[in-house]
Amino acid sequence: MNKAVNDDQYRPTAPLSDPEQRRRIEDFLVGYVHAIDDGDFRRWPDFFTEDAVYQIIPRESYDANLPLGILYCEGRGMMSDRILALETANIFEPHTYSHILGRPQLSENGDGTVNARSNVHITRTMQDGRMEIYAVGKYVDRIVMENSELRLQDRRVVLESRRVDILLVYPL
């Protein structure tokens, strides 16, 4: 079953207005993309709760509420396994990402969690210097506070295009 944070949920009907909480969440979301851009992939699972859902899904599947994603991870364990695999496999051409994140729309749920939606443009640079638009889309997130740390409980990476480089080795 697709447990996607649905459209209604992330629309900012009750926009988060506490400025300090907004600042912390924005810093958290930017910290995530900087960690990936800097190649700190081992830190990636730490941005999630123990049982979090992470999915990369094309927009047409997401909008149709179809569970047909490109990648699905349930739980931090699966995420760590994925990072280990990519560090040992190493059969792909080295490259780096650079994310630009739009300002998130943030709204509060009654249970203390926060829904976030942020646009994102990711460019990829290959070792020889070639650059290209790699992925474009949005993050649709549910964020929780856990032992005074922010974590993603659910992150859907909704890509505009269904044509994705099949390698897709690093998390987005």
Add this chain to the structure above:
Amino acid sequence: MNKAVNDDQYRPTAPLSDPEQRRRIEDFLVGYVHAIDDGDFRRWPDFFTEDAVYQIIPRESYDANLPLGILYCEGRGMMSDRILALETANIFEPHTYSHILGRPQLSENGDGTVNARSNVHITRTMQDGRMEIYAVGKYVDRIVMENSELRLQDRRVVLESRRVDILLVYPL
């Protein structure tokens, strides 16, 4: 006559400093681009005042203060007509936009309106998955509060390139 918000006006000589007003305006500007990216085109005129001006104009015309734009709408009625036309015509290849908006420079006018200037990069994704940089430029806006709702009184979409896909069916 070109009623463009001129350069002097949008330079932040009196930067908006009230944090709550800044947050609301930033949410409003991001809400606009998310609405278009999500295909909620019917909501588009609601972002404007009844008699607002909306123009898409190449930078060279804008900088020279020439009225030669790519698209000009005066009033919410013209905007609604445009959306209706695009929904019925439907002769173009389906595609979606994704906007990334830079942080706006905001300045206050004496009359309660706020000038905003934000950079924007828009990518377009066609139905078969092709992605491209579609439009790059800036929004130069005058924003008013109307019945406790923010609205655009004047929006100039100033594009870096004068080579624009002639279709340009959706608002930017």
Add this chain to the structure above:
Amino acid sequence: MNKAVNDDQYRPTAPLSDPEQRRRIEDFLVGYVHAIDDGDFRRWPDFFTEDAVYQIIPRESYDANLPLGILYCEGRGMMSDRILALETANIFEPHTYSHILGRPQLSENGDGTVNARSNVHITRTMQDGRMEIYAVGKYVDRIVMENSELRLQDRRVVLESRRVDILLVYPL
């Protein structure tokens, strides 16, 4: 010697939390990119302290702590010379930049300076309308308050690609 702001320094171990100071710094960083996008190159040196360091460097050199940059300026004088040279030389094809800046990670040093790291995507538009991703990377900065004005004491423009158009006439 390469006086690069090193990685440890710009990681936000002590994130800047004062909202008013954050707003001012964010406005300052956006003001910098808007000045360049608007072609106000003469204002460029004013964003720096008198003895500031400005460097454009590929990521692989920066990460390896090698001083092999693409451009190095020490002091506002060198920066002004560079701007004068580009205004008189004028042997390149006219073009404009458009920067989109990500939200900066900001952290405080004990001495009153602030470290900033912001991602940046720059597109270039040539006079005939051609657009392309020109440079992608991050700004790694040390910012100071000088006579109640913010200034860059050190800015490293760290580019993902080492393939850079050799012209590189405007500051990034």
